[in-house]
Amino acid sequence: MAPSVTRRIVLGGTVTGLAIRPGYSYxxxxxxxxxxxxxxxVPAEDRLDLALQVNGRRLELALDPRTSLLDALxxxxxxTGTKKGCxxxxxxxxxxxxxxxxVLSCLTLAARCEGKEVTTIEGLAAGSALHxxxxxxxxxxxxxxxxxxxxxxxxxxxxIKEGHAGSDAEIREWMSGNICRCGAYPNIxxxxxxxxxxx
Amino acid sequence: MQxxxxxxxxxxxxxxxxxxxxxxxxIAGGTDLMQLLKDKVxxxxxxxxxxxxxxxxxxxxxxxxRLEAMARMSDxxxxxxxxxxxxxxxxxxxxxxxxQVRNMxxxxxxxxxxxxxxxxxxTGFACNKREPGSGCPAIAGESRMLAILGGxxxxxxxxxxxxxxxxxALDAVVELRGPGGTREVPLTEFYRLPAxxxxxxxIMRPGELITAVSVPADAAARNxxxxxxxxxxxxxxxxxxxxxxxxxxDGTLRTVRLAAGGVGTRPWRLPEVEAALRGQAAxxxxxxxAAGHASDGAHPTRQNGFKQILLQRAVLRSLQNAxx
Numbered sequence: 001m002a003p004s005v006t007r008r009i010v011l012g013g014t015v016t017g018l019a020i021r022p023g024y025s026y027x028x029x030x031x032x033x034x035x036x037x038x039x040x041x042v043p044a045e046d047r048l049d050l051a052l053q054v055n056g057r058r059l060e061l062a063l064d065p066r067t068s069l070l071d072a073l074x075x076x077x078x079x080t081g082t083k084k085g086c087x088x089x090x091x092x093x094x095x096x097x098x099x100x101x102x103v104l105s106c107l108t109l110a111a112r113c114e115g116k117e118v119t120t121i122e123g124l125a126a127g128s129a130l131h132x133x134x135x136x137x138x139x140x141x142x143x144x145x146x147x148x149x150x151x152x153x154x155x156x157x158x159x160i161k162e163g164h165a166g167s168d169a170e171i172r173e174w175m176s177g178n179i180c181r182c183g184a185y186p187n188i189x190x191x192x193x194x195x196x197x198x199x
Numbered sequence: 200m201q202x203x204x205x206x207x208x209x210x211x212x213x214x215x216x217x218x219x220x221x222x223x224x225x226i227a228g229g230t231d232l233m234q235l236l237k238d239k240v241x242x243x244x245x246x247x248x249x250x251x252x253x254x255x256x257x258x259x260x261x262x263x264x265r266l267e268a269m270a271r272m273s274d275x276x277x278x279x280x281x282x283x284x285x286x287x288x289x290x291x292x293x294x295x296x297x298x299q300v301r302n303m304x305x306x307x308x309x310x311x312x313x314x315x316x317x318x319x320x321x322t323g324f325a326c327n328k329r330e331p332g333s334g335c336p337a338i339a340g341e342s343r344m345l346a347i348l349g350g351x352x353x354x355x356x357x358x359x360x361x362x363x364x365x366x367x368a369l370d371a372v373v374e375l376r377g378p379g380g381t382r383e384v385p386l387t388e389f390y391r392l393p394a395x396x397x398x399x400x401x402i403m404r405p406g407e408l409i410t411a412v413s414v415p416a417d418a419a420a421r422n423x424x425x426x427x428x429x430x431x432x433x434x435x436x437x438x439x440x441x442x443x444x445x446x447x448x449d450g451t452l453r454t455v456r457l458a459a460g461g462v463g464t465r466p467w468r469l470p471e472v473e474a475a476l477r478g479q480a481a482x483x484x485x486x487x488x489a490a491g492h493a494s495d496g497a498h499p500t501r502q503n504g505f506k507q508i509l510l511q512r513a514v515l516r517s518l519q520n521a522x523x
Contacts, residue, residue, distance in 0.1 A: 042202055048205070064202075065203060065204065065205040065246075066200045066202065066203065066236075068233070087237065088234050088238075089230055089233070089234060095299055101273075101302045102298060102302060103299050103302050103303050104230070104299045104300065104303065106233075107229055107233040107300075107303065108233075109205070109226075109229065109233070111205050111207075112207075112226075112229070112248055155298070155299065158298075159298070162298075164298075172433075173432075174298050176297055176298075176432075176433035176434040177296075177297025177299045177434055178297075
């Protein structure tokens with residue numbers, strides 16, 4: 001069966017490189033003069049050979065020690081579902097699970113994740129069956145632009161496991177680390193409330 | 200971010216040895232240090248990762264509570280014995296940062312987080328704490344969030360930790376280990392006032408590490424509370440906070456310990472308020488009288504004078520809550 005092309009597949013790519021390349025030309029694109037955010041300026045011998053366990057798969061990467069888990073996922077593993085917002089721990093867009101706990105991948109050094117299990121938004125669904133929080137976000141339209149959504153969903157899934165979905169007030173307090181600039185909060189709370197009830 | 204070497208020792212002894220060099224810096228939860236590195240406020244040449252040294256135990260005994268330095272904020276806050284015996288600690292932790300940060304942040308790291316003063320965190324400005332002698336634009340500048348107590352003409356940066364305020368009211372003791380051995384220091388003597396050297400924030404010696412914090416158990420600790428007032432309902436630093444530990448016997452205030460946050464250059468114990476309350480009949484008359492002294496000695500700027508009144512009212516409310 002031919003796989004159906006979704007936005008996530010297009011944006012997500014794979015570990016070995018983009019499986020489906022976007023169909024536009026780079027002819028008019030001028031590369032920025034500055035080094036990219038990950039600053040791969042250290043010589044190869046100073047890079048760390050790391051084995052990360054992400055979404056049940058082993059990834060072998062050679063990284064500058066400064067590389068955040070967020071940049072490792074996005075720039076080196078091709079897993080762009082995890083978003084970079086503030087890159088300072090204030091917005092929650094980069095929320096992932098490390099050993100089952102929600103953390104901020106922008107404030108985590110990738111090298112400190114060796115031996116741990118990292119779960120990103122790409123690894124939350126069980127095959128083609130959406131995680132209950134993903135399904136509830138769709139049902140309740142818990143997003144507008146969608147940029148904060150992967151972080152919101154990772155946070156919401158963890159919140160339910162933690163047992164913090166007892167009331168709307170409790171959900172709001174325990175979702176306070178995830179900012180939504182569009183203001184989709186009422187639907188986000190409704191989605192998490194419903195997903196918690198079903199779970 | 201400046202390049203650094205990352206060392207991941209498997210024992211405390213190895214960690215202390217690895218840190219015994221110029222330019223080395225321990226990294227615990229990393230939630231503050233990563234921001235400081237990205238903003239080039241700090242530029243260590245070596246990071247010594249404490250993840251593998253253990254030190255995550257939370258234990259209680261006859262002497263009280265002992266929190267090892269690498270225990271996560273969320274684990275301490277959720278611990279049933281902490282919640283029962285030292286509720287102000289759990290409340291202060293749950294009022295701190297966000298759930299994600301609390302899953303990462305550690306007890307030792309929380310006590311050593313740097314100030315949120317915007318001038319300190321922006322290398323485009325002078326800052327005596329970041330660059331000794333460069334000046335303090337905060338005193339005549341954006342100072343609404345900054346300290347009214349304990350400042351100097353060099354620095355009025357507020358200490359940002361909620362946990363440290365609760366621990367200060369609870370008579371906590373910090374356990375340190377370094378090249379020179381092990382020592383214990385009361386938290387009330389752990390932080391230094393900025394005075395002429397705001398870059399020196401604690402009594403810690405080079406290469407030293409917080410290994411644990413211990414907190415005595417008593418009836419006042421069991422009846423401890425943390426009140427945090429801030430600009431937003433959640434995920435925000437304190438404008439003013441108050442931790443109180445209090446015991447009433449036959450209507451009389453036997454034990455009263457109070458500390459304030461958001462107002463001082465270090466977690467601010469309130470001995471005058473405590474003295475005014477001890478032995479008094481618990482009630483609004485004594486509370487109002489004593490709370491009126493909470494801001495004694497304050498030196499507000501043009502922007503943060505409101506904290507004097509807010510602190511007095513927060514102390515009053517805390518005393519009312521603790522005796523309700």
